Amino acid sequence: NAGVTQTPKFQVLKTGQSMTLQCAQDMNHEYMSWYRQDPGMGLRLIHYSVGAGITDQGEVPNGYNVSRSTTEDFPLRLLSAAPSQTSVYFCASSFSGTSGAKNIQYFGAGTRLSVL
Amino acid sequence: TQLLEQSPQFLSIQEGENLTVYCNSSSVFSSLQWYRQEPGEGPVLLVTVVTGGEVKKLKRLTFQFGDARKDSSLHITAAQPGDTGLYLCAGATGSGYALNFGKGTSLLVTP
Numbered sequence: 001n002a003g004v005t006q007t008p009k010f011q012v013l014k015t016g017q018s019m020t021l022q023c024a025q026d027m028n029h030e031y032m033s034w035y036r037q038d039p040g041m042g043l044r045l046i047h048y049s050v051g052a053g054i055t056d057q058g059e060v061p062n063g064y065n066v067s068r069s070t071t072e073d074f075p076l077r078l079l080s081a082a083p084s085q086t087s088v089y090f091c092a093s094s095f096s097g098t099s100g101a102k103n104i105q106y107f108g109a110g111t112r113l114s115v116l
Numbered sequence: 117t118q119l120l121e122q123s124p125q126f127l128s129i130q131e132g133e134n135l136t137v138y139c140n141s142s143s144v145f146s147s148l149q150w151y152r153q154e155p156g157e158g159p160v161l162l163v164t165v166v167t168g169g170e171v172k173k174l175k176r177l178t179f180q181f182g183d184a185r186k187d188s189s190l191h192i193t194a195a196q197p198g199d200t201g202l203y204l205c206a207g208a209t210g211s212g213y214a215l216n217f218g219k220g221t222s223l224l225v226t227p
Contacts, residue, residue, distance in 0.1 A: 004158075033214065035217075040219065041219065042204065042217045042218055042219035042220055043159070043204065043206075043217040044217075045214055045215075048214055058214065090158050090159075092158075104149065104161055104164060105149075105151075105159075105161070105206075105215060106161075107158030107159050107160070108158050109156070109157055109158050110156075110157070110158055
């Protein structure tokens, strides 16, 4: 019963390095999203996807890229890491259905990223 | 843009006390959800409210959606140390999937 799986759990990068945060879900959910969580800021939406081949920007997309080639996977790429991207990153997925139910998000355990 | 304002930001109480957390907005939401997050974990859904004026109970937790669907409250009766965590409200607008989250209320319940 895996749900939403994020890897790695922890990562330290140097400024300018690139990396990909992985996210996979086994619930056949159409909708997937990436959030970052910073102290005192709550969860802020980075990018989201409503299905394979479809992605869109959220509130804070700069410095991040996404792609959705399969229903199961939604990787988040940091192109050139900056200290401002130090944060905890959460991937979430949800299924389509009635208007109330389709917004229910299932979250992964998070990736804790430090950029030095 | 923070559409949802949560209060209080921090709350420290003793076991057995009651508490209420508020989630307010000037926007109308098609649904509103409450999540609880424990340290080192992702948020986990507690409840979804859809209808204005709706009240849902989950054991000692009571959730209410405002009549105008702009605000919500979470009331905990006889809090226990196991209730400790970060409580987040999140609202959906229109028929979209994306959620707007509040900044959260950090609750500490001491024995």
